[in-house]
Amino acid sequence: MTKLWGGRFTESASAQAEAFGASITFDQKLASVDLKGSLAHAQMLFEQGILAQDEWTQIEQGLKQLEATVADHVYTLADEDIHMNLERLLTEQIGPVAGKLHTARSRNDQVATDLHLWMEQHVEALTTALRELQSVITEQAEQHIETVMPGYTHLQRAQPISLAHHLLAYFWMFERDVERLTDNQKRIRKSPLGAGALAGTTFPIDRFRSAELLGFESIYPNSLDAVSDRDFVIEYLGIASTVMMHLSRFCEEIIIWASQEFGFIELSDAFSTGSSMMPQKKNPDFAELIRGKTGRVYGNLMGFLTTMKALPLAYNKDMQEDKEGVFDTADTVLQSVQIFTGMIESATFKTEALKKATMQDFSNATELADYLVTKGIPFREAHEIVGKAVLYCVQNGCFLKDLNLETYQTFHPDITEDVYPLLDPVQAVARRTSYGGTGFAAVSEQLELAKQHLAN
Numbered sequence: 001m002t003k004l005w006g007g008r009f010t011e012s013a014s015a016q017a018e019a020f021g022a023s024i025t026f027d028q029k030l031a032s033v034d035l036k037g038s039l040a041h042a043q044m045l046f047e048q049g050i051l052a053q054d055e056w057t058q059i060e061q062g063l064k065q066l067e068a069t070v071a072d073h074v075y076t077l078a079d080e081d082i083h084m085n086l087e088r089l090l091t092e093q094i095g096p097v098a099g100k101l102h103t104a105r106s107r108n109d110q111v112a113t114d115l116h117l118w119m120e121q122h123v124e125a126l127t128t129a130l131r132e133l134q135s136v137i138t139e140q141a142e143q144h145i146e147t148v149m150p151g152y153t154h155l156q157r158a159q160p161i162s163l164a165h166h167l168l169a170y171f172w173m174f175e176r177d178v179e180r181l182t183d184n185q186k187r188i189r190k191s192p193l194g195a196g197a198l199a200g201t202t203f204p205i206d207r208f209r210s211a212e213l214l215g216f217e218s219i220y221p222n223s224l225d226a227v228s229d230r231d232f233v234i235e236y237l238g239i240a241s242t243v244m245m246h247l248s249r250f251c252e253e254i255i256i257w258a259s260q261e262f263g264f265i266e267l268s269d270a271f272s273t274g275s276s277m278m279p280q281k282k283n284p285d286f287a288e289l290i291r292g293k294t295g296r297v298y299g300n301l302m303g304f305l306t307t308m309k310a311l312p313l314a315y316n317k318d319m320q321e322d323k324e325g326v327f328d329t330a331d332t333v334l335q336s337v338q339i340f341t342g343m344i345e346s347a348t349f350k351t352e353a354l355k356k357a358t359m360q361d362f363s364n365a366t367e368l369a370d371y372l373v374t375k376g377i378p379f380r381e382a383h384e385i386v387g388k389a390v391l392y393c394v395q396n397g398c399f400l401k402d403l404n405l406e407t408y409q410t411f412h413p414d415i416t417e418d419v420y421p422l423l424d425p426v427q428a429v430a431r432r433t434s435y436g437g438t439g440f441a442a443v444s445e446q447l448e449l450a451k452q453h454l455a456n
């Protein structure tokens with residue numbers, strides 16, 4: 001088959017090389033945005049007097065027809081990529097006038113335009129999915145403001161906290177992810193169209209007009225940069241990696257919490273799997289899988305950063321490697337967010353077990369130290385005294401609330417009856433009234449703020 005670029009060639013391509021160079025197997029995802037880009041380009045050419053009325057009409061109808069039948073297109077490897085496949089289909093549809101569409105355009109600005117348009121849609125979808133997840137988090141948080149649980153550092157029980165506080169910590173991570181995506185859109189909504197192969201064109205095109213038709217916010221001021229920039233992709237891959245890192249941390253906690261050792265959470269059957277051999281098993285497979293998929297999303301970021309690292313200006317075929325990684329990351333991160341949302345929405349937190357865990361540990365030790373401080377003892381000294389009391393308990397197999405007053409007074413004579421209520425984990429949480437702290441009132445305030453962010 002003759003190539004669209006076949007004029008200066010005398011031999012046909014090696015079949016293996018042809019298949020190796022082709023991107024149609026994966027860039028067919030760009031079909032709709034490619035048609036959209038072509039339509040805007042053709043309209044601009046017409047408005048600028050570069051296409052005649054009847055040429056524009058035929059091209060417009062042909063492109064719209066191709067859009068309407070996009071699911072049935074048959075593409076060929078011989079046509080290499082989506083751009084040339086669609087051009088051939090358009091030619092079959094409307095004849096040689098199709099060849100006028102590529103006036104003042106190159107596949108280099110075409111593919112860059114397509115990717116900008118495709119990413120815009122995807123980032124919008126991902127943002128919506130993250131918003132949905134945040135909303136589910138706030139719903140769970142709402143139910144659990146007064147559910148106390150152990151807070152951890154080093155995965156060692158540290159201080160009791162509100163479960164809502166723990167959940168809302170993730171709300172804010174995803175909030176920053178949404179902020180980053182919103183910022184990324186400024187670079188995505190930038191039009192490379194009209195940059196040509198690298199140097200612009202001799203035709204009197206109007207790049208602002210085609211950008212406007214496509215809903216771009218701005219255009220690249222430099223044609224070389226326009227066709228060779230993939231920063232917006234790398235930035236996205238970085239943001240997607242951060243989203244996966246956040247999901248993965250949350251997944252890790254869910255996996256730990258779902259273990260019998262913790263027993264803090266029960267995942268719904270819909271988001272769990274069984275074992276083919278052990279009938280009793282209920283595994284948090286999907287949390288594990290999301291944690292696992294984080295690896296390939298990081299890999300796509302590192303892979304494409306490396307692809308771009310030594311490319312001279314302007315377009316190089318290396319850049320065709322942008323798409324598979326981006327598509328894979330886009331599918332992975334969007335699905336992960338959606339699956340994770342369903343998993344959290346349908347999970348049951350075991351409030352009794354969470355509370356019980358705070359009664360059988362030393363996470364109230366800070367309360368005792370703070371109590372001694374209110375009696376005028378310097379914090380360092382108080383820390384030492386409480387450390388001794390904890391050691392005594394460890395050696396005698398009890399907890400701080402179990403020590404009687406007589407024993408307490410051997411550690412410090414100023415300890416009186418009023419210490420006991422403070423050792424209660426619920427009190428310990430309630431008393432943390434500082435802004436952004438885990439106190440019930442502070443968490444309620446935080447939840448309101450989270451809801452306001454969602455409403456905007």
Ligand code: ARG
Pocket residue numbers: 023027081082107108111315317319320321
């Ligand atoms: N399939 C190519 C890509 O994805 C399209 C651009 C090709 N341009 C070229 N001059 N070979 O990057």
